Structures are given as C-alpha cells and as structure tokens.
Amino acid sequence: GxxxxxxxxxxxxxxxxxxxxxxxxxxxxxxxxxxxxxxxxxxxxxxxxxxxxxxxxxxxxxxxxxxxxxxxxxxxxxxxxxxxxxxxxxxxxxxxxxxxxxxxxxxxxxxxxxxxxxxxxxxxxxxxxxxxxxxxxxxxxxxxxxxxxxxxxxxxxxxxxxxxxxxxxxxxxxxxxERLEPPVATVFSRMPKPDQLLLVCRVTGFYPRPISVAWLQDGQEVPPGPALNTSAILPNADLTYQLRSILAVAPHDGHSYACRVRHRSLGTRSLLIPWG
Missing domain, CATH: 3.30.500.10 (MHC class I-like antigen recognition-like)
Incomplete structure (x- = not known):
C-alpha cells in the first residue's frame, strides 16, 4: 500500500x-x-x-x-x-x-x-x-x-x-x-425534546484509522441525510481512534435500529449493536 x-x-x-x-x-x-x-x-x-x-x-x-x-x-x-x-x-x-x-x-x-x-x-x-x-x-x-x-x-x-x-x-x-486494535461500540439514546430521539453509537479504541459505521433501520442501511450525523475520526491518548454516529428518529416509531461497525481488525465479521 x-x-x-x-x-x-x-x-x-x-x-x-x-x-x-x-x-x-x-x-x-x-x-x-x-x-x-x-x-x-x-x-x-x-x-x-x-x-x-x-x-x-x-x-x-x-x-x-x-x-x-x-x-x-x-x-x-x-x-x-x-x-x-x-x-x-x-x-x-x-x-x-x-x-x-x-x-x-x-x-x-x-x-x-x-x-x-x-x-x-x-x-x-x-x-x-x-x-x-x-x-x-x-x-x-x-x-x-x-x-x-x-x-x-x-x-x-x-x-x-x-x-x-x-x-x-x-x-x-x-x-x-500492522497493529490491529478492534473497536468497542456502545449504543445509547438522548431525548433533547419530546418529539425527537437521538440514537448515539459511540465507537472507540480501534486502530488503524479507517472504519465504517452505519445505522440500520429494520435491517436496512440508513442512507446519508439530515437525520444522520457522524463525527470526524478523532485520536485517543493511547494511539487508537474514536468516533460517534448520531441518528435522529421519532420516539416510538415502531422501527428497530442497530449500529453496524466494520473494521480491518474484525476481518469479515461486523459488530452489530441493537438499540433498546
């Protein structure tokens, strides 16, 4: 490379x-x-x-x-x-x-x-x-x-x-x-106002830097749009990286959501962290 x-x-x-x-x-x-x-x-x-x-x-x-x-x-x-x-x-x-x-x-x-x-x-x-x-x-x-x-x-x-x-x-x-550090991902929610729920996927501790983080709605990838906000990839103090991806949804909309993470350290596997 x-x-x-x-x-x-x-x-x-x-x-x-x-x-x-x-x-x-x-x-x-x-x-x-x-x-x-x-x-x-x-x-x-x-x-x-x-x-x-x-x-x-x-x-x-x-x-x-x-x-x-x-x-x-x-x-x-x-x-x-x-x-x-x-x-x-x-x-x-x-x-x-x-x-x-x-x-x-x-x-x-x-x-x-x-x-x-x-x-x-x-x-x-x-x-x-x-x-x-x-x-x-x-x-x-x-x-x-x-x-x-x-x-x-x-x-x-x-x-x-x-x-x-x-x-x-x-x-x-x-x-x-060639060092590989696998990502650790957590999903939690915030409710800034009664009609809006923010789903947060926090991914940290991974190396090297390239990573793919996506939200799935009922198993389908959510396309880029105003409801989706992913941060820049930021360095941690221990020479690994972190980022967070936030999806805005309506509360109780009847859909299931999960955060999917792909990284070189995981090989062909993906991390899939459901919300709720």
Missing amino acids: SCKLHLFQTFIFHNASFVDISAWATLEDIIFASLQKYTQNILYLHPWVYPALPVAEWENLKNLFRIYMHNFVLSLAGDAELYQTPYPFVLQCATGCDLYPNGSYTKFYHLAYNAHNFLSFDVDNSHWERREESALAAQVERQFNNFTGFSVTLQHLLNVTCVDHMKKFIEYGKASL
Whole structure:
C-alpha cells in the first residue's frame, strides 16, 4: 500500500532573542521521533526507530537539522526586524514524501506564517515560491532562493533520502504499522425534546484509522441525510481512534435500529449493536 513520511516543525518567535522550537516525524500516523527541547537531540519514540538507520546517518541528520534550524531562525529573525514584524509570531513547517504502491512518490515542503500559507518549495525545480502577497513573504522568498546550497540539500533530502529512509522505517516498523486494535461500540439514546430521539453509537479504541459505521433501520442501511450525523475520526491518548454516529428518529416509531461497525481488525465479521 501507500505510505507517508512527514516531518513537522513549529517555531514560536517570542522576541528577537527567544525562539521556541518543536519538531516531530510521523510514519503514516505513528509519531516515531521528536526533537528534544533545548538540546536539539533526536528522541527515538519506538524501539525499532534507531536500528533502522546506521549510527552515522543519525549523526548526519542531527547535524543537518541543527544547521538548518540555526540558519532558519537567524534569517527569519533578521527579516522580522527588517520589516518590523510584530512579536510573537509563529512559523509552521510541514515537509516529507508520500510513497505509492506503483513505486511513484510525491514530496513537499510548506511553510505557514501565523497559520496562513506563506511559502512553498518546488522540489523538482529547486525553487521557492511565496504563497501570500506581503513584503515579508517576498523577502523570505528572495532570501531562500539565494541560499542555493540549502535548496540543493533540501531537494536531495526530499527526492532521495526521504523515500530511502521511509523504506527502512517501513521494514523495521512493520509490527507498529500492522497493529490491529478492534473497536468497542456502545449504543445509547438522548431525548433533547419530546418529539425527537437521538440514537448515539459511540465507537472507540480501534486502530488503524479507517472504519465504517452505519445505522440500520429494520435491517436496512440508513442512507446519508439530515437525520444522520457522524463525527470526524478523532485520536485517543493511547494511539487508537474514536468516533460517534448520531441518528435522529421519532420516539416510538415502531422501527428497530442497530449500529453496524466494520473494521480491518474484525476481518469479515461486523459488530452489530441493537438499540433498546
């Protein structure tokens, strides 16, 4: 199947001399490494992470990150001063590569300023492009395009290193990626007003994320419509997921209702939880 290796960074510029930096890396939805605050050491969050790459490569990555973050903060602080940018401000970076079953891949680097698109790196052409029309964005675009060494290194990291390392992480992290946790489902009701009954199906504790939750009325699936409201899939603290599906019905309408759950961990079985 497809797989994603993504790196996220947040730079909070409190003032000209204090910047809070946090960074973490994900393989699919597994956070497998993060950066230790202040020391900038890499924390390996699963036992399989460190053995996946040679020791020298981890050292190389650590040094690259240190140089990159030092120069990033230095240049952005300089630009902020030049354009009298008000403190505090936040820069967020998302970068990485996505690998597809046919062997093709995509790669990206996006930068946001105060939660708005700010700058992107066109990896194939090794070129920076601003995503907003502001003096600061134009300056950072100009400056980053002049850092040719940085752009060439980043291009190589995203075109070659990212996919190579991802393949190693997939190999070593197989058990984590293939982990199966079955869903636990409960059905209960609420009555916000006398003529409306809300049937709630709460599904939690499942992994991986993809899941199918449906309501059955007299054994037939209820189609999407205004009476049906399913939440987004949300993360739990224990690296599993949850969601709830709510169906609005008339009280004592004479129909039977059940919540049906399908998930990879259940194989061909379904969970069927009747209401009432």
